[in-house]
Amino acid sequence: MSRRLRVGLVSFAHVHAPALASTLRGLEHVEFTGIHDDDPARGRVAAKEHAARWHETLDGLLAASEAVVIASTNFDRRRYTEAAAAKGVHVLSEKPLATTVVDGRAMIDACRRAGVQLGVAFPVRSSPAVIALREAIAGGVLGRIRAVRATNPGQYPGSWFGDKRLAGGGAVMDHTVHAADVIRWLVSDEFVRVQAELGAFIYGLEVEDCGILSCDLAGGAFASIDCSWSRPQTFPTWGGVTLHVVGDKGTVDVDVFRQALTHYDDTTGRARLVGWGDDLTVRMIGEFVDAILAGSPVPIDGEEGLRALEVAIAAYRSADTKRPVAITDLRV
Amino acid sequence: MSGRGRSERSALFYTLAGVALRVGILGAGFAGAMHARSALGLDDVRVVAVAAVPLDQAAALAKECGARVATAEQICTADDVDLVVVATPTHLHAEYATMAARAGKHVFCEKPIARTREQAEEMVRACDAAGVTLAVGHVVRYFPEYQRAKQLLDDGTLGRPAIATLVRGNFSVGSAREWYLDDAKSGGVVLDLMLHDLDTVRWWFGEPSRVYARRFTGGGGLEYALATIRYDDRPIVQVEASWAEHAGFRTGFELRGDRGMLVHDSRDASPLTVQSPAGPAGPAMMATPTLAESPYRRQLRDLFARIRRGERPRVDGHEGLRSLALGLAVIESADRGSVIAWKAPA
Numbered sequence: 001m002s003r004r005l006r007v008g009l010v011s012f013a014h015v016h017a018p019a020l021a022s023t024l025r026g027l028e029h030v031e032f033t034g035i036h037d038d039d040p041a042r043g044r045v046a047a048k049e050h051a052a053r054w055h056e057t058l059d060g061l062l063a064a065s066e067a068v069v070i071a072s073t074n075f076d077r078r079r080y081t082e083a084a085a086a087k088g089v090h091v092l093s094e095k096p097l098a099t100t101v102v103d104g105r106a107m108i109d110a111c112r113r114a115g116v117q118l119g120v121a122f123p124v125r126s127s128p129a130v131i132a133l134r135e136a137i138a139g140g141v142l143g144r145i146r147a148v149r150a151t152n153p154g155q156y157p158g159s160w161f162g163d164k165r166l167a168g169g170g171a172v173m174d175h176t177v178h179a180a181d182v183i184r185w186l187v188s189d190e191f192v193r194v195q196a197e198l199g200a201f202i203y204g205l206e207v208e209d210c211g212i213l214s215c216d217l218a219g220g221a222f223a224s225i226d227c228s229w230s231r232p233q234t235f236p237t238w239g240g241v242t243l244h245v246v247g248d249k250g251t252v253d254v255d256v257f258r259q260a261l262t263h264y265d266d267t268t269g270r271a272r273l274v275g276w277g278d279d280l281t282v283r284m285i286g287e288f289v290d291a292i293l294a295g296s297p298v299p300i301d302g303e304e305g306l307r308a309l310e311v312a313i314a315a316y317r318s319a320d321t322k323r324p325v326a327i328t329d330l331r332v
Numbered sequence: 333m334s335g336r337g338r339s340e341r342s343a344l345f346y347t348l349a350g351v352a353l354r355v356g357i358l359g360a361g362f363a364g365a366m367h368a369r370s371a372l373g374l375d376d377v378r379v380v381a382v383a384a385v386p387l388d389q390a391a392a393l394a395k396e397c398g399a400r401v402a403t404a405e406q407i408c409t410a411d412d413v414d415l416v417v418v419a420t421p422t423h424l425h426a427e428y429a430t431m432a433a434r435a436g437k438h439v440f441c442e443k444p445i446a447r448t449r450e451q452a453e454e455m456v457r458a459c460d461a462a463g464v465t466l467a468v469g470h471v472v473r474y475f476p477e478y479q480r481a482k483q484l485l486d487d488g489t490l491g492r493p494a495i496a497t498l499v500r501g502n503f504s505v506g507s508a509r510e511w512y513l514d515d516a517k518s519g520g521v522v523l524d525l526m527l528h529d530l531d532t533v534r535w536w537f538g539e540p541s542r543v544y545a546r547r548f549t550g551g552g553g554l555e556y557a558l559a560t561i562r563y564d565d566r567p568i569v570q571v572e573a574s575w576a577e578h579a580g581f582r583t584g585f586e587l588r589g590d591r592g593m594l595v596h597d598s599r600d601a602s603p604l605t606v607q608s609p610a611g612p613a614g615p616a617m618m619a620t621p622t623l624a625e626s627p628y629r630r631q632l633r634d635l636f637a638r639i640r641r642g643e644r645p646r647v648d649g650h651e652g653l654r655s656l657a658l659g660l661a662v663i664e665s666a667d668r669g670s671v672i673a674w675k676a677p678a
Contacts, residue, residue, distance in 0.1 A: 199565075199568055201590060210495040211568070212560045214558065216546070224560075228495050232588075250578070324670065324671070
């Protein structure tokens, strides 16, 4: 494939923005069209660091781009997506898709009306270990899948991630969707019921930093998700993603970021994990870009992003009511 | 209280007479053998009789202990037995524990204390009425990794507990012991495996406020359960129990307080790993002890010392009943699919 897709980066608010910018700069099939940010100071610094063009206006970046990656706050994703769709620009949205089901639905509708594609950034699906597991499940190697215990614990990311309006919540909003999406994808099934226990215990935030979700899937399997910002500042890495999958014929443990060197670093006085596994951001954006260039559906679309978001929203409602919540109750 | 007086007389008797504590073992399965061998290594303790069904299954263990083979009924009423170890299938605990208590024997009962709450209450009443000690084998309280965690919680090192996960898995035990597969006898993976961690959660954090759980039974002994245990304010605790851990027994926990986190995984905790040229299926080449004294022996050593001093056991019948009730709440939640409010039995 010789053609390169012109891709821009909207906002540097998200903690993933630096990795996204480096990826866009490095991908062979991408012409990185530059960065726009509502915060010009932050945006200019980022553009300079990543040798990217700085766009003073969003319209300027959209005019130069066929697709954009939106790395804004969760709250701003709808606004930016609608603006991109209006200019006929494809969107890859950071996760979660939005902060409410209504916003997520509006984003999907806006892109459909405009005839552009809406993708959602779930890099865990690009993990070779996860892909191998999905193939094994599809091939019946593990028998019927009965239960999944997923964890996506992390360090507290700081900044707006602890702001209820801009993030839409705390650890649940930040981390539930990765696990929910990968479980849906692995077992080819949908969540129907969610129970959650949440707490703001560690950082004195207005949003929860601890959470355990217990979920039922339509086919009868159940799953739990630990979404907590439970990794201490001294933890040797940001966090991780693990899956304990129990089938009738076998049990599998996945530790997505297990491939890492342990670096005992006297200059910082602590040990750090240095990952050497495949760069999942590179694989994820590459798959999105290839789909757009080929005119085929993106690997993870807005509807799928919304399915994962619903699990997080249901968790909040369950924590409020102290009862399990049916996903269908969120849609009416 | 009459119970207390009786217990003090027992202490006097053992101390002054310098007589060994005479133990009868009911059950020659995993737990019975473990407790018998643990008792053998202790001073002033003698294993005098072993029972099993059928009776001849007690022969090997009895011989190893220098004990006689006898029926459970004979052991519970024998003149030369001071303490009965009840390591029968779970649904039979109550029958033998009450029989032993009425004959004036102390009772050490493998966990869970019983299959039902009513059975457990009957045992507690019978032992209290007879003035004998009733202890329940929640052996995790004698595992040093769990004790150390408790210490770091209690001394404030970890800060206030925020969130914890405890996991425990094994291959399907039903392949070796059929009664485990009968939920009415064993209570399945929740009362067999998860009960250890439910007891640990109560020991570490006190009484929770509500419980939610999911579980499946897959036939052929495959069983798996997840429970979320919530305290009024904090912490949130997740407990996993699995009979689908085909690689074998393992335990682990993560304990996050607002000042730090503890992580334990039994798979990474052995100081000694042995490989045979015959591969993983080859014969064991050497014993792999990891502690100078096993938690099972520490448990009995502590219990017997307390009985001699006339003190209550670390995990008495009331405490065993409370942990059983929490396990039953987990099962009820999983069966009903609803959150169960928790109130501990007195």
